[in-house]
Amino acid sequence: xxxxxxxxxNIKDITVRYNNGHTAIYDVSxxxxxxxxxxxxxxxxSGKSTLFKSLMGLVKPQQGEIQLCGLxxxxxxxxxxxxxxxxxxxxxxxxxxxxxxVVMMGRYGYMNFLRIPKAEDKKMVEEAMERVNIQHxxxxxxxxxxxxxxxxxFLARALAQQSRIIxxxxxxxxxxxxxxxxxxxxxxxxxxxxxLILVSTHNLGSVPDFCDQVVMINRTVxxxxxxxxxxxxxxxxxxxxGVLRHxxxxxxxxxxxEDSRSVxxxxxxxxxxxxxxxxxxxxxxxxxxxxxxNDKCTDDDKDVTK
Numbered sequence: 001x002x003x004x005x006x007x008x009x010n011i012k013d014i015t016v017r018y019n020n021g022h023t024a025i026y027d028v029s030x031x032x033x034x035x036x037x038x039x040x041x042x043x044x045x046s047g048k049s050t051l052f053k054s055l056m057g058l059v060k061p062q063q064g065e066i067q068l069c070g071l072x073x074x075x076x077x078x079x080x081x082x083x084x085x086x087x088x089x090x091x092x093x094x095x096x097x098x099x100x101x102v103v104m105m106g107r108y109g110y111m112n113f114l115r116i117p118k119a120e121d122k123k124m125v126e127e128a129m130e131r132v133n134i135q136h137x138x139x140x141x142x143x144x145x146x147x148x149x150x151x152x153x154f155l156a157r158a159l160a161q162q163s164r165i166i167x168x169x170x171x172x173x174x175x176x177x178x179x180x181x182x183x184x185x186x187x188x189x190x191x192x193x194x195x196l197i198l199v200s201t202h203n204l205g206s207v208p209d210f211c212d213q214v215v216m217i218n219r220t221v222x223x224x225x226x227x228x229x230x231x232x233x234x235x236x237x238x239x240x241x242g243v244l245r246h247x248x249x250x251x252x253x254x255x256x257x258e259d260s261r262s263v264x265x266x267x268x269x270x271x272x273x274x275x276x277x278x279x280x281x282x283x284x285x286x287x288x289x290x291x292x293x294n295d296k297c298t299d300d301d302k303d304v305t306k
Contacts, residue, residue, distance in 0.1 A: 006069060007034030007164040007196035009055070014064030016050050023219070024050040028064070030215050030224045034164065037187055037197040038213035039227075041204070043240055046218045048200045052169055055198075056084055069164055076165075080109040083158035085168040088150065093143040099153050100138040103129055106160035128159035132186065148179035155186065165196045172203045184210040204266065204273035207231055208284045227284075234280035236266055236273065 008031070015026040025047035032038050040048050053059040054066060057073045068076035076082055083106065106128070107121040117125075129135045132152040137145065142153060151171060158166050168187075172180045180203075187197055187210055201207065207214065207227065214230045216223040216239045223235045264275045273284050 007194060008032065008067070008069055009165065009196060009198065010065075010067040010070075012065045014054060014061040014066060016047075016054060016059055016061050025054075025217070025219050027220050028217070030221055032196055032198065032213060034194045034196045035191055036213050037191045037199065037211045038215060039207045039211040039231075040198055040200040040215050040217065041207065041231075041236075041239065042217040046239075047220075048217060049169070051217070052084070052167055052200060055167060056082070078109075080161055081163055082165045082167065083161040083163035085151075085154045085158055085166065085171060087169045088147065088174050091142075091150075091154075093150070095142070097142055098138065099134060099140050099142060099145070100125065100129075102142055102153050103156045103160050106157040109161065124160045124162065125156075128156040131159060132156045147174035148176060151175055151179070151183065155183065164194075165198070166190065168197065168199045170200055170202065172201060172206065180206065204236070207273070231273075231284055232281050233264055233266065233273075233275045237280070240266075 010031045012029050014028050016024045018024060028047075028051065040051065042048050050059060054061055055068070055073070057077055066073055069079075069081045071079070071081070103125045104117060104121065107117060107124060108115060110121060111117065126135070129138065132155050134149065134152050134156060137149060137153075142150065145153065151174075155171075171183060175183070184206060187199075190197060191212075199211065208231060211227050211231075214224065214227050215221060216230065216235055218239050218241075222239050223230050261277055266273045266275070275282055275284055
């Protein structure tokens with residue numbers, strides 16, 4: 001495997017300052033390797049979107065360096081090594097385009113200027129749609145779909161691109177819990193296949209379920225490392241400040257003995273992070289995500305990895 005095919009993100013001391021003088025992020029540094037799913041966590045306005053734009057070459061940092069798969073951004077993009085799943089609000093859902101055509105956009109980097117798909121392009125698109133269980137939606141207009149279905153379409157586009165790095169911006173916003181769980185399962189498979197996945201998310205409760213690394217940001221990196229040691233109540237309170245809601249149960253509310261452990265729930269209005277222990281450095285509790293045996297699921301709720 002050549003250096004350029006090894007999945008990696010290497011960010012060193014980047015600062016982005018907009019024309020109005022606002023410094024969006026400063027001295028941001030972290031490094032990620034393939035076979036990793038990393039959560040990018042921070043409040044609104046903390047610089048997550050600016051960082052994503054920098055990784056996609058849409059914003060040029062005033063200082064610092066970014067390498068993707070050991071290459072400059074422009075070269076990595078030229079080689080189709082990076083794909084992007086946008087936030088729902090960044091997409092014009094009224095634009096008349098079919099699901100199949102959206103997924104085919106993931107193959108544009110492999111086509112000539114006429115964008116006429118070859119047999120290989122069609123094969124990759126069909127396999128990607130099948131993997132996320134949307135092949136039956138191929139002829140539907142993108143604007144007709146549910147929130148969960150739309151998210152699957154853009155995941156399929158990323159799969160069709162066959163990139164080594166996948167950037168997901170708030171992938172769980174506007175989807176139901178069962179669809180979220182199915183997406184988490186798919187991301188787990190992609191991580192096992194060696195992909196590097198960076199996920200910007202407010203959904204704190206799901207982070208321990210599918211992320212093995214965390215980068216916590218508020219205009220600069222405040223904490224980074226493995227989820228168990230980094231995604232702690234103490235660090236969340238530092239990164240989010242007074243934004244998080246706190247719910248705490250302890251003593252007789254929780255135990256009928258002298259057990260000193262407490263349950264702390266932290267939330268910014270999406271799925272909360274739950275901590276059970278004695279200190280603010282205890283790791284988060286994992287959320288049980290599987291449905292009960294007698295739960296009934298619609299077709300749209302079924303595991304997209306099947």
